[in-house]
Amino acid sequence: MAVFLQSLISGILIGGVYALIGIGLTLIFGVMRVINFAHGDILMVGMYLTYILFTFAGIDPFVSVLISFPLMFIFGGFLQKVFINRVLNAVAQNQILLTIGLGLIMSNTVMLIFTSDYKIITTSYSSSTFQLGGGVSVSWPLLISFLITSAITAVLYWFLLKTDTGQAIRATAQDREAAQLMGINVKRMSIIAFGLGSALAGTAGALISPTYYIFPQVGSTFTLKAFVITVLGGMGSVVGATLGGVLIGITESMSAAYISSGWKDVVVFSLFLLVLLLKPSGLMGKSRT
Amino acid sequence: MLRIEKLNFSYGDLKVLWDVDLEVKEGEIVTVVGANGAGKSTTLKNISRLVKPDSGALTFDGQDLSRLPSHRVVELGVVQVPEGRRIFPEMTVMENLRMGSYVKGTRKDRERNVEWVFDLFPRLQERQKQLGGTMSGGEQQMLAIARGLMANPKLLLLDEPSLGLSPLLVKNIFDIITGINRQGVTILLVEQNVYQSLRIAHRAYVMETGRVVLTGGGQELLDNEHVKKAFLGM
Structure with missing residues (x-):
């Protein structure tokens, strides 16, 4: 029972960060129908930003979210305005090539500056835990990152559901042309959506940096993970990505505990295939007609 | 209020509008009728700037619409209710x-x-x-x-509002359009329901294969031999 509870709790905690990554990707896809293959690389840039702030300015990784969120928002908005807005009406393969290319440029630029050595951020709490009782222990950095994730997700939901700009983003995702007829500047919405998606990915990068190796190619793992989460939850669905993230987190930690950590990806992808077989549009997805 | 002069538009190589001239004066209900594919909806799309005209002048209260992005057109008070309703589902x-x-x-x-x-x-x-x-x-x-x-809206563009509705609802919708107009909203209506829309229109245009072929008062066009033969089956 202790093992079960332990892995359930760890799974939920890490799943929160996964959700953040997935929400970012799904938001971008929902608004622009562009699949962002640079998503993991944007997360990687967020990790290095955290690393720089920690190493050169001594700013705690969790506190640095306050700086990296707006910086990554601006970075994402810039990418959208300068590059991606130009290919919105292009064929899908051109959009894919563009985002893959942007990702390659990011990872190689980082490699040029920092070399491909692994970096780690060691904080006083990096490996500290506390006992929950019953033999279950919770890692402090995971718990803090989960709390930050929850707060950001809550604010994001409020923004999308209650504010005019948030509703305009959803309207653009549901019917771009009709949104234009409402007087919504859809290019601006795209910039905000890509900025938000990047800020969420960058924040996820910051949050995992105390517990994860930082290296220029780390992004590809997360791009793949983000796809699994998003497709599992239903492309374009923010609720689906939240669910998908937590589900993948739990599945990973359960399979690591009960089978072996080497097999966790096998279990995750099997679950993924199973869901797609039973519900091809994803958990919260609507079949598009 | 709205003035369109020599509007030309093509989808790629396919030319769909040829020198369209159209005017809407304040307070009017103006109807554009025509068969499917005559270019009615495309004309509205040009006005709302969902597409970019090839050539020609598009002005609203003296403002050049052809240079504005779609959201600026809405800000001026030119609001389109699109075909197929396009509700955010x-x-x-x-x-x-x-x-x-x-x-x-x-x-x-x-x-x-x-x-x-x-x-x-x-x-x-x-x-x-x-x-x-x-x-x-x-x-x-x-x-x-x-x-x-x-x-x-100062000018409301309605694209096929009666499409797919039951006959009772169709009548209802046309009554409502007349009512909205009486409350001071100018209306440019695009319709395939020729009889109903000409009945409520102050003025009307008939479009065929991308060109305006006839224009006149609503009642006048209802009595027109060509309109009777082509659209009303008389």
């Missing part, structure tokens, strides 16, 4: 209406406009929490018109 009726008054300057009138459209369409008030995508075609059409009215 996963937003509630109320959220759809809120999007109608997204443009700055109309938000302050939001509450007043909501009351106005609920008055016009009491059905929407009952359904205000329902998701747009789950409503019937007729209800969606009411919502689409209501959403357009939320933007304080």
Whole structure:
């Protein structure tokens, strides 16, 4: 029972960060129908930003979210305005090539500056835990990152559901042309959506940096993970990505505990295939007609 | 109010509008009738700047629309209710209406406009929490018109509002359009329902294969031999 509870709790905690990554990707896809293959690389840039702030300015990784969120928002908005807005009406393969290319440029630029050595951020709490009782222990950095994730997700939901700009983003995702007829500047919405998606990915990068190796190619793992989460939850669905993230987190930690950590990806992808077989549009997805 | 001169437009290599001239004066209901593919909807898309005209002049109250992005056109008060209603399916009726008054300057009138459209369409008030995508075609059409009215339109462009509605609802919709016009909204109506739309129009244009072929008063065109033969089956 202790093992079960332990892995359930760890799974939920890490799943929160996964959700953040997935929400970012799904938001971008929902608004622009562009699949962002640079998503993991944007997360990687967020990790290095955290690393720089920690190493050169001594700013705690969790506190640095306050700086990296707006910086990554601006970075994402810039990418959208300068590059991606130009290919919105292009064929899908051109959009894919563009985002893959942007990702390659990011990872190689980082490699040029920092070399491909692994970096780690060691904080006083990096490996500290506390006992929950019953033999279950919770890692402090995971718990803090989960709390930050929850707060950001809550604010994001409020923004999308209650504010005019948030509703305009959803309207653009549901019917771009009709949104234009409402007087919504859809290019601006795209910039905000890509900025938000990047800020969420960058924040996820910051949050995992105390517990994860930082290296220029780390992004590809997360791009793949983000796809699994998003497709599992239903492309374009923010609720689906939240669910998908937590589900993948739990599945990973359960399979690591009960089978072996080497097999966790096998279990995750099997679950993924199973869901797609039973519900091809994803958990919260609507079949598009 | 709205003046279109020698408007030409093509989708890629396919030319769909040829030297279209059209004018709407303040307070009028102007109807554009014609068969499917005559270029009626494309003309509206050019006005709303969903597409870019190849050549020609598009002006509204002296402002050159052809140089503006679509959201600026809405800000000027030229609001389109698109064909097929295009309700935001996963937003509630109320959220759809809120999007109608997204443009700055109309938000302050939001509450007043909501009351106005609920008055016009009491059905929407009952359904205000329902998701747009789950409503019937007729209800969606009411919502689409209501959403357009939320933007304080000076000129309301209506694209096939009667399409797919039951005969009773069709009559209802045309009555409502007349009512909205009496409240001071100028209307440019595009329709395949030639009889009903000519009946309520002050003036009308007939389009065939991308050209304006006839123009005149609504009643005048109803009596026109060509119109009778081509559209009314008489």
